[in-house]
Amino acid sequence: MKRPGPLFTLLAGVVLAGGIGITNLVTGTGVTPVAGAANAAGAPSATEAPRTEPPKTAPPKTSEAPKSDAPARADYAGRVEGGGASVAVSIRDGHAIAYVCDGKKVEAWLQGVTVGGKLDLKGPKDASLAGSYNTAAVTGSVTAGGRTWRFTAGPAKKPAGLYRAAPKVRGKASKAGWIVQADGSQVGILTTDDQSAAAPVLDPAARTATVEGALVVAEPISGVDGAGEF
Template identity: 70%
Template sequence: MKHPGPLFTVLAGVVLAGGIGIANLATGTGATPVAGSAGAASATSSQAPAATSAAPKSEAPKADAPARADYAGHVTGGGASVAVSVRDGHAIAYLCDGKKVEAWLQGGTAGGKLALKGAKNASLTGSFDAASVAGTVTAAGKTWQFSVPTAKKPAGLYRATPKVKGTAAKVGWIVQPDGSQVGILTTGDDSAAAPALDPAAGTATVDGAPVTAEPVSGLAGSGDF
């Protein structure tokens, strides 16, 4: 009998290879499924950071600046008082030390910010919200820092324009939230402490005569100060 030749050996190899391929398809262990699984795992891995990233923290909202408010108090360190009245985009402020230094200032407001100007290069800048106003005020060559609370009537800012011995005069008062007050009476080039104001009645006695004090708002009351 003759031994199988080379052709028989080749045919046997083809049959064997075909059997292995069929078995792989039946059991799901072929090369293509393995490559697909690796790709899916890679895609899942690349998406994981996005799924687990933390959302950015949001800042707490700031208190809204009121359209209308009045503030009064002492500058930082004492030595003077300041009052500010805000009305619908406009503000009037008054700085007073109760002796000689005083300044009336006014200007616009926007976004809770103040930028007020007065005579003789007086200025006030700051910000305000529903609870307080804070900033810097400059007058008579001096600068003060301040942070003062809201003021409810009768606290706040007042003024009057009486006559003293026949001469036109001006008076400004700041009534503090605790009821204390400070003011200046100016007659010509002379300044002195203002007479006591009765906030409930809105009157004071100047040069022996009764005078009506006008509450100052951010829209009116500063006159030509």
């Protein structure tokens, strides 16, 4: 019996290889994917970072300047910290007048302008008052007679507040100032020829006081009522 010739063997191998290829096509196995094929279909590759949308930021908010609650007209009366003196402040349309008094010797009248709820008042002999105010209170520091006090004074409703008079004492021009507190207590000084002493008691309702037997009418200083000269 003759062995198959070389040609027959070669043909059999070709047929066998072709059969294997057809089987692979039918079953879908044995095919090596081509690199980049997935990318061509639109899928991200393993090395490509996923795309993210940039974060959306809200538009910046415009800041508004804080509104001052400082009243255009106001009256305050109170005492310094630690006691020893009283303070009254009246404010009217950008101007202010204040009076500090210890009821004995130390007193000072101060005046100045107001800007944005701030006070910067000046008086004779280096007297000064600096502070701020709103609808609830005025607070700051006051200097008079070589002393400086911190203070907070609340709103003063009549008859509380600031009063002054210019009586004659033994034929000489004098001046008097009073601070009446909300509880009805008061303190004042009468000055004649640079000599100071406690002022006589003021009747706030009648706005009168008796100075050496003579009836004196006191003038109220009020930013709210518009009384008195600033």
